[in-house]
Amino acid sequence: MKLYFIALLSLNFFLFSCSSSDDSGPQAILGCTDSNAVNYNPNATESDGSCYFPTGYTLEIPQILDLLLPPLIPADNRLSVEGIALGRKLFYDPILSGDGTQACADCHLAENSFTDPRQFSIGIDGSIGTRNAMPLFNVAWNLDEKFFWDGRAISLEDQAFGPVVNPIEMNNTWPNAVASLQANAQYPGLFQEAFGTSTIDSTLVAKAISQFERTLVSANSRFDKFSIGTGTLTPSEENGLAIFMDEERGDCFHCHGNPNSPLWTDNDFHNNGLDSIITDIGLGEVTGDPNDNGKFKSPSLRNLAYSAPYMHDGRFETIDDVINHYSEGLNDSPTIDPLMKTVANGGVHLTDNDKADLKAFLLSLSDESFINNPDYQDPN
Amino acid sequence: MKKIVFLLAISFAFISCNSDDDSTPVNVDLVLNFTQNWDGTNVRSSDIDNTVYTNEMGHELKIARLRYLVSNITLTHSDGTVYNASDYNLIDLSDSTSLTYDTGMQIPEGAYTVSFVHGFNEADNIDAEYNDLNTAGWNWPTMLGGGYHFLQFDGMYNVNTVTPMPFNFHNGTARVSTDVFEQNFVNITLQNTINISATSVVDIQMNISEWFKNPNTWDLEVYDTPLMPNYTAQKLMQENAATVYSADTILIP
Numbered sequence: 001m002k003l004y005f006i007a008l009l010s011l012n013f014f015l016f017s018c019s020s021s022d023d024s025g026p027q028a029i030l031g032c033t034d035s036n037a038v039n040y041n042p043n044a045t046e047s048d049g050s051c052y053f054p055t056g057y058t059l060e061i062p063q064i065l066d067l068l069l070p071p072l073i074p075a076d077n078r079l080s081v082e083g084i085a086l087g088r089k090l091f092y093d094p095i096l097s098g099d100g101t102q103a104c105a106d107c108h109l110a111e112n113s114f115t116d117p118r119q120f121s122i123g124i125d126g127s128i129g130t131r132n133a134m135p136l137f138n139v140a141w142n143l144d145e146k147f148f149w150d151g152r153a154i155s156l157e158d159q160a161f162g163p164v165v166n167p168i169e170m171n172n173t174w175p176n177a178v179a180s181l182q183a184n185a186q187y188p189g190l191f192q193e194a195f196g197t198s199t200i201d202s203t204l205v206a207k208a209i210s211q212f213e214r215t216l217v218s219a220n221s222r223f224d225k226f227s228i229g230t231g232t233l234t235p236s237e238e239n240g241l242a243i244f245m246d247e248e249r250g251d252c253f254h255c256h257g258n259p260n261s262p263l264w265t266d267n268d269f270h271n272n273g274l275d276s277i278i279t280d281i282g283l284g285e286v287t288g289d290p291n292d293n294g295k296f297k298s299p300s301l302r303n304l305a306y307s308a309p310y311m312h313d314g315r316f317e318t319i320d321d322v323i324n325h326y327s328e329g330l331n332d333s334p335t336i337d338p339l340m341k342t343v344a345n346g347g348v349h350l351t352d353n354d355k356a357d358l359k360a361f362l363l364s365l366s367d368e369s370f371i372n373n374p375d376y377q378d379p380n
Numbered sequence: 381m382k383k384i385v386f387l388l389a390i391s392f393a394f395i396s397c398n399s400d401d402d403s404t405p406v407n408v409d410l411v412l413n414f415t416q417n418w419d420g421t422n423v424r425s426s427d428i429d430n431t432v433y434t435n436e437m438g439h440e441l442k443i444a445r446l447r448y449l450v451s452n453i454t455l456t457h458s459d460g461t462v463y464n465a466s467d468y469n470l471i472d473l474s475d476s477t478s479l480t481y482d483t484g485m486q487i488p489e490g491a492y493t494v495s496f497v498h499g500f501n502e503a504d505n506i507d508a509e510y511n512d513l514n515t516a517g518w519n520w521p522t523m524l525g526g527g528y529h530f531l532q533f534d535g536m537y538n539v540n541t542v543t544p545m546p547f548n549f550h551n552g553t554a555r556v557s558t559d560v561f562e563q564n565f566v567n568i569t570l571q572n573t574i575n576i577s578a579t580s581v582v583d584i585q586m587n588i589s590e591w592f593k594n595p596n597t598w599d600l601e602v603y604d605t606p607l608m609p610n611y612t613a614q615k616l617m618q619e620n621a622a623t624v625y626s627a628d629t630i631l632i633p
Contacts, residue, residue, distance in 0.1 A: 067508055069515045143515065245521040247548075247606035253521065254532075254548075260508040261517045291429035335429075338444050338534040338546035341605040 032196075038080065039196040052196025054080035059140065062219035063228050064262050071140030071214070077157060077207045079214060082194040085379070087212030090205060092378040095184065096177050097124050097170035104163065104209065107133045110376050113303035114216065119314035127168035130280065132314030135307045137218040137370060138300065142267045149296045149312040151269060152286045156213060160206035174202040181205070218302050218370035219262070226364070227259055233364060240361025243354050250326070250348065250358055254339045255298045264302050264365060269295040270337040273330035274311065282312065284335075294335050305366035319362060323355050407486040410463070411581040412453065413630065414471045414479050416446065419589045425474050432539055436593035439600050441537040441547070446473040448531045448586065449518070450568075450625075451504055453496040455487065455582070458573070463487050465582075468500065470516060480581075491573045494584065494627040498566040499530025505553065505565070524608055525553030525561035531617070533591065537600045547604040549591065551621070554614035564614055566621040572628075580629035590624040591617070 031044025037051035057079040059071055073079060090096065094103045107121040108114040114136035120129040131149050139147075145155045153159035163169040164177055181187040181200045188198035195204050225231025233241070243250040245258060255272075257264040269283045271294040284293035296312040310316040316325065327347045330340055342348050350358065370376075416423040418433050423443070432440050451468035465483045472478045499505070505527035508514060518528050533549035554564045576582065592598040596616045607613040 067511060067514045069511050141515075242523060245523060247521075247550075247608040251606065253519075254517070257517055258519050258521070260519045261514045266517045336546075338536055338548060338605075341546045341548055344543070344545065 035075075037196070038078070038083075038194070040076075050196070054082040054194055054196070057081050057084060057215075059214065059217070062217065062224075064219045064224045065138070065141065065217070067260055067262060068141060069143060072143050072145065073140060073214065074155070074157070077210060079211050080194060082190070083208050083211040084215055086190045086194045087208035087210065088376075088379050089190065090209050091212055092380050095180050096164050096172060096205070098172040098176070099124050100180070102170050105378065107163075107169075108136055110373075111306065111371050113137060113218075113306040113371055115307045117308065119309050121169065123166070123168045124171050127171075129168055131312050132309060134297075134299065135303060136213055137216045137302065138263055139216065140214040141263055144267055146267070146269075146297070150282045150286050151297060156210040157203075157206040160209045160213075161202065164202075164205075177205070178202060216370075216376060218367045220369045221302065221365045221367040223259075223361075223364040224262065224367070227262065234360065236357045236360040237364045238361075239354075240357040240359065240364075243350065243358045244361055249350060249354060251339070251341065252301075252326075255337075256301050263300055265298045265300040267297065269297055270339070271295050271333065271335045272326075273332065273336055273340045273343055274315070274325070276331040276333050278333055278335070280313065291335055294333060295337075301362055302365045303367055303370065305363050306371055319359050320355070323350070323358055327355065405488040405490055406578060408489055408576060408578045410455070410465055410483040410485045410487050410576070412465060412469070412481045412483060413581050413583045414450075414469065414481070414586075415583055416473055416586045416588055419587060423473065423588060425476065428474060433589065435537075435589060435600070436597050437599050439537045440540040441535050441600070442539050443473070443533070443535045443588070445532060445534040446588070447471065447516075447518070447529070448533075449499055449513075449528060450584070451497045451500050453494070453584070455492040455494055455576075457488065458491040468504070468510070468513075470513060470518060487576065489577050491575055493570060493573055494582065495567070495569040496584070496625075498568055498621045498625070499552065499564070500528060501565050501567075502563050505563075520552040521608070524555045527553055530565065533588075537604065545600075545604060547600050548607060549617070550608050551614065551617045552608065554611050554618070555609055556611055562611075562615075564618050566618055568622070568625050570625065570627050572626070574627055574629045576629060579632050581632060583628050583630045585626045585628065586624055587626065588624075591620050594620060594623040596620055 028046040029044050030046050030048040031041030032039045032051040033044050033047040034040060034051045036053070038054055039050060039052050059073065059079060061071065091104045094100050096103065102124045107116040109116065116133035119132060121133050122128055134149060139156055147153035147156060147159040153162060164172050165174060178200050187200060191200050191204060192198040194208060222231055223233070226233050244252045255266050255268070255270055257266065269292065278294035281293040283295040284290060304319055308317060310322050316322050327350045330343045330347045332343045336343055428443055432442055434440050447470060449468060449470050453466040455463045455465055463485065465485065466481060469481055470478060507522065507526035513528055520527050520529050529550060529552050531549065531551035535547055536544040537547055538544050552564060554562045556562050574582065596619055603610070603613045
């Protein structure tokens with residue numbers, strides 16, 4: 001009985017296979033069918049010989065970042081020499097803005113660790129933002145791929161779409177930005193070299209800028225050198241590290257990394273006790289969950305020497321202000337992170353000496369070679 | 381061509397027949413689930429910051445974050461064969477991808493017991509050794525013995541009052557005194573037998589309420605935070621860890 005049943009089933013398969021092979025199938029879709037090509041078309045069923053391969057670029061992973069999982073390079077936007085060069089040119093070119101006056105780099109300055117020294121950036125028509133620009137480095141190691149202070153972008157490419165059309169930033173439209181690029185003498189050829197097509201679209205712009213941003217790697221601070229055994233710390237800096245790592249004093253490491261997790265951020269979202277009444281709800285606006293109100297992304301503590309002012313709203317002008325906030329200035333609110341354990345007492349109440357040492361340690365995370373790296377400067 | 385397909389079909393039929401007649405047990409894919417409950421009520425990511433639980437001491441609390449590490453998960457077949465199912469797993473209540481682990485192994489159907497380590501044993505608890513755990517910031521401070529956290533359970537208690545208080549129930553190597561450390565992992569060997577079949581996955585369960593009651597009734601007013609450098613709190617957690625875990629199989633829906 002069983003054998004008979006299986007034979008019947010097999011026969012069904014056989015019939016099914018037959019009808020499949022008799023089918024002439026849908027119309028062939030011409031395109032590049034090689035998934036390694038930059039212009040790979042996943043819908044293409046037949047190669048038309050258009051596959052294009054720019055010069056591959058391998059992101060060098062500094063020794064200290066080798067402690068971590070590898071950086072995330074999307075399969076559909078691998079790094080290329082031509083793509084990075086194009087992204088760098090676009091990053092520094094005001095052509096993307098509505099009136100041709102503002103580039104990404106005007107609010108993300110290399111000398112400031114690619115953030116804005118102003119509390120709020122000013123858009124092309126004078127509009128003032130509500131959050132401090134985020135610094136840009138080691139973004140390929142943000143494996144959760146949530147970008148912006150409130151995590152509203154879900155990839156670096158997605159992030160790059162935002163500022164160009166934000167009315168209080170570059171205030172352009174993508175069709176207009178693309179038309180400007182298409183009409184430019186250089187860009188169609190540069191897109192051809194990077195992506196195998198001179199037909200520009202917003203996706204390719206975002207891809208190129210993201211490629212450049214993924215090459216912004218900071219891993220050469222004095223502390224990095226100490227970690228890999230090629231440098232030393234002062235006693236004050238060493239004591240500052242101990243405060244940072246001490247759950248009874250700084251307890252900074254639960255959100256801001258540690259010597260073995262050297263991004264110096266958890267790339268996660270927390271309410272760190274800035275306000276008792278929350279007006280900018282941050283992550284809560286993105287998730288719609290009131291439990292997320294007042295949560296913002298932990299920024300990396302690398303390059304603080306260059307990236308003032310601090311916090312999502314740039315409210316603190318100095319590192320001392322930041323340390324004083326955690327020491328004495330915490331405010332309770334319904335979504336406070338339980339890691340703000342001393343909120344009932346307003347903070348951890350560090351001594352003046354401990355504050356000075358903690359600051360010294362934080363400044364040892366500054367990477368001068370990063371902000372001065374010639375590969376990151378304006379190519380135009 | 382048709383003939384080949386027919387022949388293939390026939391061979392499949394024969395293979396199936398052979399299997400049916402054979403007494404060798406069937407190998408099944410080994411998938412581990414990690415679930416959490418509060419005295420039998422499932423705890424899910426949607427309970428984070430929302431659901432109020434009452435612990436043994438009577439404190440009302442909410443869970444903000446629950447991550448824990450289990451290592452050296454082994455399944456021992458009733459015939460004595462030991463299968464190493466996983467080196468280590470970092471489980472995060474908020475991250476559904478961490479709650480299921482396909483071992484990629486196949487093991488025979490049958491009766492098994494489950495054992496594993498809460499945290500890392502001393503041989504495995506090596507500072508900076510695991511890139512994924514470094515990326516997760518799971519490290520335990522060097523001044524406390526280094527290696528990795530075993531547990532990070534954060535939340536607020538007294539949530540029924542006007543002054544909720546934070547707790548940071550973090551577990552790892554215990555510091556006896558400066559530069560003197562004591563291992564703090566727990567070998568968990570579950571006594572019950574589970575029956576693994578093609579239609580089931582292994583479910584490794586944490587009853588979160590057990591952290592607060594067995595054998596030590598936990599008083600959050602005494603031990604809320606900071607607990608990492610607190611030797612007494614660390615050893616109380618180690619004692620309570622023994623009854624936190626259980627295992628079963630659940631049917632694949």
